[in-house]
Amino acid sequence: MIKTHMMTWLMVAGGFTGLFLLLALANRLSTPSAPPTTLLAVRSLRLGDKAAFGVVALVYPLLLLALDRFWGATLLGVGLIILLWAGNRLKVAILSEALVFSDVFLAGHALRYPRLYFGYAPGWVWPLLIVALGVGGWGLSIEAPLGILDGWGRSGLIAGAFLVFLLVGRRLSRPSRRIRERLGRFALSFDAQTDVWAYTPLGAALLHLLWHGQYRERLRERFTLKAESDRESTVSEKPLPHRLLIQAESFVPLHQLTARASCTPTIDRLMAQASSGALLLDWRGAYTMRTEFAVLTGIAPRELETYGFDPYRLAAMRPMQSMAWKMKKQGYRTVVCHPNDGRFFERCRVMKHLGFDELIDLQVLRRRWPSMADASAYCGRYIHDKALLTWAADYLRAQTTPTFLFVITMEAHGPWDKSKFPGAQKLTEEERYETHLGHLDEGVSALVKAQEAGLRASVLMYGDHLPGLRLLRERKPPTASSTCWVAWGGEGAARGGQAERRNLRPEALSRFL
Template sequence: MTVLFVLLSDIVLMGLLALANREATPLAAGRGMKVPFRAYGIGHLTCGLTASLVYPLLLVLFDRPIASFALGLLLIVLLWAGNRLKAAILSEVLVFSDVFLAGHALRYPRLYFGYAPLWVWPLVVGAFALLAWGVSLEPAARLGSVGMRIGIAAAILLAFAGFVAYVRRPNPRVEAFLANYPLTFDTQTDAATYTPIGAALLHVLWHGQRRHALRERFRFEEREVSPEEGSKGVLGESEKRHLLLVQAESLAPIGRLLGRPSVTPVLDRLAAEGASGALELDWRGAYTMRSEFAVLTGLKPRALETYGFDPYRLAAMVPMESLARRMKLQGYRTVVCHPNDGRFFDRNRVMPNLGFDEFIDLEALKKLDARFTKPEAYCGHYVSDEALLAWAAEYLEKAREPVFLFVVTMEAHGPWSKDKFPGAEKLTEVERYETHLKHLDAGLCRIVEAEEGRKASEAPGRGIDLCIYGDHLPGLGVLRGREDEIPSDTLWVRWPHRESVVSSSLRPERLTAINPIVPNDHDHPNKTNSSNF
């Protein structure tokens, strides 16, 4: 009887995982229907193999068939619910590289788990408590001796380790298999074609086969630069203006999107006086590192294939061509400031690999300026955008050499809950978000005042060229599920006016006109055009 229950339990778990996978599959673009069986068969086959390995492993570990089945069911529910939550907020299914963000999620739980409804957590804790209680009540099935069960568990784990080792190395059989399943490296497209779990398997296989080649393809190689090349398009030393590039957390034209009055008069003025437009993104609600990487390198994330889902994984491993390197060739000191833990998204490793001379994280910022050790410089959990941009203006004003300063703001990061900052409980979610926009606008005002004050006093100084853009749409409840009517675009603004810059919609990799050349034959992409910042 126990053997029959075990077999039925395994079959049921296979079916439930396949159903969850099928339910999570996005509609194929332009078809309005699910894709045919042959395409998503790879996903359901993966579901079957996964369940057929995981359930026996749980069984030999716990020696309790019912509890093992319940735990397997709970794991499927958690996977399904996690995917539903991500799809609801970000309009994107889970991808294999999300596994690598697990450490960030545990280290910075508010930034990840804060989006889940509060009622979820008692439910999860209760489910595990109920499971533990059930395990204590269910007698051991005595499916074999302890030694035999340890041996079976070891065999399952060794089989999995062997599979991983097999696909991690270039292998003609794996390559031949992948040739039958062409990939776009667009999350939703691949998930719609092969189901989320099927796409995850194919991405893992591709990554195992190509990851070393990708690292070498995009690795920056130091080379000799002729005086003519280094000075091409460069102004005289005294004429170089400071360059301030601001990546504003979750900045979007929320007033236009929702038909509300604008709360950013200074930003609106800069857009009118300078140049501006939509920043066309393929992601929404998150994935700051994709926008940041594209702007700094001029590369589309999808050009990185499987590294494109989280491009900073690649940038943390190898030095890469970037805007910072181009600015250094033109005589600029390159500095990046992000008032958060420098380990987040591995920026402490990424920024040196992108050629920045200095990376100022929150701890370094506190040492540079005592105001950031005081509560007045914060709005809720994070450094206020107003305080940060005021510091940026002062930093550039004091700098004697020309500086390219890249500032990554943090204040407006979600979730926009009732405890976001004092008084937030009296506001709606959108109004809380707009509070942060007001602080950003006040910070921009400090930059404008510094620049206009310098001009009015005719004091010596380099002046500031400003470019600001939003990294992604905010994951506000009013924007969720409206991707058909509200695009993923944010905005960009350049100020003051330059004849060479016109208002238009731009992709993030085109924002600073770096334009790395990535030929179709995958030659090394180290050659670039000069910056048009």
């Protein structure tokens, strides 16, 4: 009996060592070799090895207790490491950014909107996962249990372990001078790739998690919109024009980055004649909420430290300064229209905290304007950009009070696969994307015509991030992350005003509205 138990523990020790070495190797392989920025100069890769040891020490015993099978627990651990490594590699390939600790909060969104998150994975992944699950289940059914403890004993240990994790987590999330002193030894940039280069993905995640636990309350207080006196009205006696802000999904003039012909003649003309320029972003392919937050608030995401990876987590909790609050002070009614589920990135809460009087999501749009529920208003799964911008012009024309309208388009959201819209199977990925660009251009043309017909409105449009097109991802050297912006109306291109070309960060963009 003693010999059997000793062999079991030797096997477990071997499994633990193997998993630790595998995770440490995967972590090192996922670490950039060259610094992506000049924000940090010193590296500490051993922190990642320590984090890998801690992860295996926490997870592997739980797998053994839950399954009561050595090979089942060990191979499941191997599978989880491979999934983590592959998921990180896929994210880096598409977004040029490693997994960050706050990505775990997107799990609910991924399950609710799977196509937006899993649609970029290679098609062969899903059959492979199904086969792996089937083989794993079969293996568990034939492997003899370890039998060290009975079911109740193992359940008690698992419950005890979770209780300990909960208590330790609560302790680490409370302000602690000792933890803060230790964190002070590691400089953080809060640029995801820079911190990953310095500390490895697991090391950076550990530091970000500890930092968030120690400083999140300070960040919440710092960025919360202060007393009501900050919102006192400064209404102008002069007639105010409407203000239209357009966040164009994945918009970039593709012909400026490639040898392809332009499909946006109206936008090209506006960019040549009105105020326009590059929108300088640190992210690509996703993270709409970072660009959106920066444009609306004038706050660079990195200023939010750990909240900067997903700034709407903070905005969903507290009222924050924004363009909308400033517009309200001037006498504007503030409205946001997003033809998608209003719960996406918690915009149903965020937009109230950013000063918007009303959120018109897809459900409201279809109910109050029945024409927006017609098939003709759609391109594939999403509202057609021309239909949406034509609606925006009609909406502003019908308003009797000055209105600030923020429109967030959805049509060009990836992936741009063969099921994107009817006939897409006959087109390349770039041609599918250009179809959406053409629709956006038609919508902008409708806006310009409305302005020429008497609609008093200034317009600012920008792209939220580069599209995750294979053509752009595989370019050498890599395509810059910049999109573009253009502003017109009043003294803009629609009336032949003076052009101004400026490259801006998103937090500096609002002055052109």
